[in-house]
Amino acid sequence: MTVRECLEFAAKLKLPGTYASKIARVNLLISELKLHKCASTKIGGPLVKGVSGGERKRTSIGVELITDPSLVFLDEPTTGLDSFTATSVMEILRNLAINENRTIISTIHQPNSDIYEMFDRLMLIARGKIIYFNEARFCVDYFSSIGFQCPELSNPADYFMTMMSIESIELDEVADNQRTGSIIGPNREQMKQIVEEKYAAQIQMFDEKYRGSDLCNRHDEVVPGLKALDYGAPN
Secondary structure: EEEEHHHHHHHHHHHHOOOOHHHHHHHHHHOOOOOOOOOOOOOOOOOOOOOOOOHEEEEEHHHOOOOOOOEEEEEEEOOOOOOHHHHHHHHHHHHHHHHHEEEEEOOOOOOHHHHHHHOOOOEEEEEEEEEEEEEEHHHHHHHHHOOOOOOOOOOOOHHHHHHHHHHHHHHHHHHHHHHHHOOOOOOOOHHHHHHHHHHHHHHHHHHHHHHHHOOOOHHHHHOOOOOOOOOOOOO
């Protein structure tokens, strides 16, 4: 199908009302998502040349927006896109949030600095624990206050991903062993256990610091009686 045909198909399946009202909705989405140039182009696939990666992502988003939802969940909407295209997609989502009063929640792994600046609220999750959840503009200062200073002129998102990664602990451990110059060091299994214990301790520290900070969002205050998930409990 072409981009327009795909959106029209979704509209016919999901929307009530007349054919004219459904087409009007499709035309509005094509305009909002800047899909004019590729509206008559086939989406394509592995064996058929079609639209670009960014246009494909925007078409997928359009299919979800066809019912005009107030809340939209997106799972890694920038995966597989170059930095410029990823930023363009996120700018469109940002405009939808601002201009149409939508709430857009997305998971994202490698946002560039321009995308990071678009976030209103930021949640950082590691090992099933929320180590930060508040306005994105407070995040750098918060982690600086607990001893994790983001380098100047660096992308905060890259720093946070490194800070939360077990690989960073592993690299530090290897560097420590190299500095000591010991001939006999821990074997692979011992190294793995050391790294996992240090990583668990670091995430636990982040969790405790966040829970004790003024920035902590307490679910039981927002929704009385709501209980936190116990990730260690059996199903």
